[in-house]
Amino acid sequence: MAKSLPVSPLASPLPTLGVVPGVRLGAVEAGIRYKGRTDLVVAEFDAGTTVAGVFTRSKCPGAPVDWCRTALKGGVARALVVNAGNANVFTGKAGIETCRVTAEAEAELAGCPSSEVFLASTGVIGEVLPTGKITAALPGLHASLTENGWEAAARGIMTTDTFPKAAVKKTEIGGVPVVIQGIAKGSGMIAPDMATMLSFVATDAALPASVLQALLSEGTGSSFNAVTVDSDTSTSDMVLLFATGKAENPAINGVDDPALASFRTALNELLLDLALMVVRDGEGATKQIRIRVTGATSDKSARVIARAIADSPLVKTAVAGEDANWGRVVMAVGKCGEPADRDRLAVSIGGVTIACEGTVVDGYDETPVVAHMKGQEIDIDVDLGLGEGKATMWTCDLTHGYIDINGSYRS
Amino acid sequence: MAKSLPVSPLASPLPTLGVVPGVRLGAVEAGIRYKGRTDLVVAEFDAGTTVAGVFTRSKCPGAPVDWCRTALKGGVARALVVNAGNANVFTGKAGIETCRVTAEAEAELAGCPSSEVFLASTGVIGEVLPTGKITAALPGLHASLTENGWEAAARGIMTTDTFPKAAVKKTEIGGVPVVIQGIAKGSGMIAPDMATMLSFVATDAALPASVLQALLSEGTGSSFNAVTVDSDTSTSDMVLLFATGKAENPAINGVDDPALASFRTALNELLLDLALMVVRDGEGATKQIRIRVTGATSDKSARVIARAIADSPLVKTAVAGEDANWGRVVMAVGKCGEPADRDRLAVSIGGVTIACEGTVVDGYDETPVVAHMKGQEIDIDVDLGLGEGKATMWTCDLTHGYIDINGSYRS
The missing domain is CATH 3.10.20.340 (ArgJ beta chain, C-terminal domain)
Incomplete structure (x- = not known):
């Protein structure tokens, strides 16, 4: 993994990324596996942020997937910690402990319960994730988070990816402008039914968690769950969608509210854009x-x-x-x-x-x-x-x- | 396809092949697709030969598969015609006509109804098989058939195979010695549930078609249907088992007759040997x-x-x-x-x-x-x-x- 791969001939250029009010993020070199590159990403969200998630259907999911499934029940998110290079999968009790310790360390920095911290890991399976390297790096990373950290985050979550993946859409809800912006990683072990990879999307829209979940589940069906690179479903993958509410759009009356029409279309397009970037970075892909x-x-x-x-x-x-x-x-x-x-x-x-x-x-x-x-x-x-x-x-x-x-x- | 492939590092040597009384076979260069090699194989069986078959489960099978499924209902076989280089698949009415004309030409030479002629084709999909080249080559091939034609037949059915595949077992039924000998081809588009390839096995045992079919269906479950090269199930593949009865073993009382114990074991071993040769010639295989x-x-x-x-x-x-x-x-x-x-x-x-x-x-x-x-x-x-x-x-x-x-x- 030391050698770098040639960039995919199908690589998409990184779009000009904006900010999503209420989201600050960044990346740091924690030395988990790679040398000379960032491998730990944190995003923090303002109070009031709702969250939705879709996960791998693997029967042998990684510990972070279990963690997020539990955290998702609260519908609220204040932080996300992602590492690249080690998937924390098939690591037994040590893997569960890594999740707990990481979430607690981040929770203290973000000032929230650890149940509002979301975790994701990607990389090699079956090796214990060195928790100490993560907890040692978190305080410095927390201090450096910025609304403009999106590109750094997109780069920090890469594994065999040959280009960073991000997309942005501007839309509206009830006439109030809102933004949706997301990043993704993945190029192998990609198959439908939430395999695919990691993707994190945020919007400043104000949406209840139940509506957010319905929109995400619907949107992934024709995007992330409609792409396959090698038929191999990963143990780790997830798409998380965060809504900070900073746009202060009018309240939404359920997932079928007509006021959601533009937002739904924009979200679906963004999810498909990100999913196709994963295909276009499929390992060895030329077409x-x-x-x-x-x-x-x-x-x-x-x-x-x-x-x-x-x-x-x-x-x-x-x-x-x-x-x-x-x-x-x-x-x-x-x-x-x-x-x-x-x-x-x-x-x-x-x-x-x-x-x-x-x-x-x-x-x-x-x-x-x-x-x-x-x-x-x-x-x-x-x-x-x-x-x-x-x-x-x-x-x-x-x-x-x-x-x-x-x-x-x-x- | 003109260039020849390096022989698989896992190639099995061709065993010393014997004869199966009641079976004469051979191969000829009919020029269907390849140049400078045999590509048309015929086997003829003495009167009284029973037959069993297992076929691809593809929903888009080739015309020869349809032909054999119909012919199998009679339980009797007098001839087999196999060509390599063109699978006669997705060739519409022309493909059906090719089967009819080929079977009739061979039936006339073998002196049997065309419904007792079995057909198999392997190679490219979607190109019309030039029937004239087959019917022109059949009379000369018929004249040259020999009990010692097994190696020639094994070579004549190859496509991307890098070595010819054959196996032989000596066993007994009710104390009477019988032989089972077979050939196979296949190295890609190999997956279970009768994908796999072509294999033709003959024995001089005297066995009713119903018993033969039960034994073959049982034996392929843990052999040809337990190997996969690339998950791609072919449209064309089949295993046919012919029993000439020349050994004159005592009559068998159904598939559960204890007298079949050795024969069943020998057949299962032979089918597994042939199936593993296909794996060992899997396209590009090194392990x-x-x-x-x-x-x-x-x-x-x-x-x-x-x-x-x-x-x-x-x-x-x-x-x-x-x-x-x-x-x-x-x-x-x-x-x-x-x-x-x-x-x-x-x-x-x-x-x-x-x-x-x-x-x-x-x-x-x-x-x-x-x-x-x-x-x-x-x-x-x-x-x-x-x-x-x-x-x-x-x-x-x-x-x-x-x-x-x-x-x-x-x-």
């Missing part, structure tokens, strides 16, 4: 792939099919080789066990229909498809011709870079 | 991996967990890198949704317990595990500590070779 499935017997079935295509090593290596090997798409549709009728199936790549009704189209000219395959954003569309179910999923190609990164991660 | 899961809530649950580990790109790249990264095994256990309790989980590699009860063992010494990881056969054992369910699955590592082969397969 982003969008898979749209239509005509399935249900949305759920379409989602299973889209994921089977997105996770197929043969589809992903074909894209890496710029090979419009649509036969592998047919294979992936067939393998996942969902209702499909070979003789009604249609496959398009780059908007060009290649096959329909069980065979290649008459006079199929590969030229425009070959040209599309040379681009960085590949579109694969499958229509099953059976019903109205549809789903979209995003992934990246599978290249030598993935093998390079993951064949020697710990060394 | 064979055996995953044993115990202590699951059921055998079915154990199987899902074993497969999640076997299919995890992160586990497979770690093995490729000779990295005893057991944390990724924990991740894979967690991701598959089956019952698991982090705090009861134990993980061993190479027989050394690394972690148990939710954390690494006290004083864990990585040295013997590091040594084990440098070998060619890697053993990963997971105990869930929940029940009696167990399963074993085999796979190979994920290397640059896989990317090389599959990023340029059609070019």
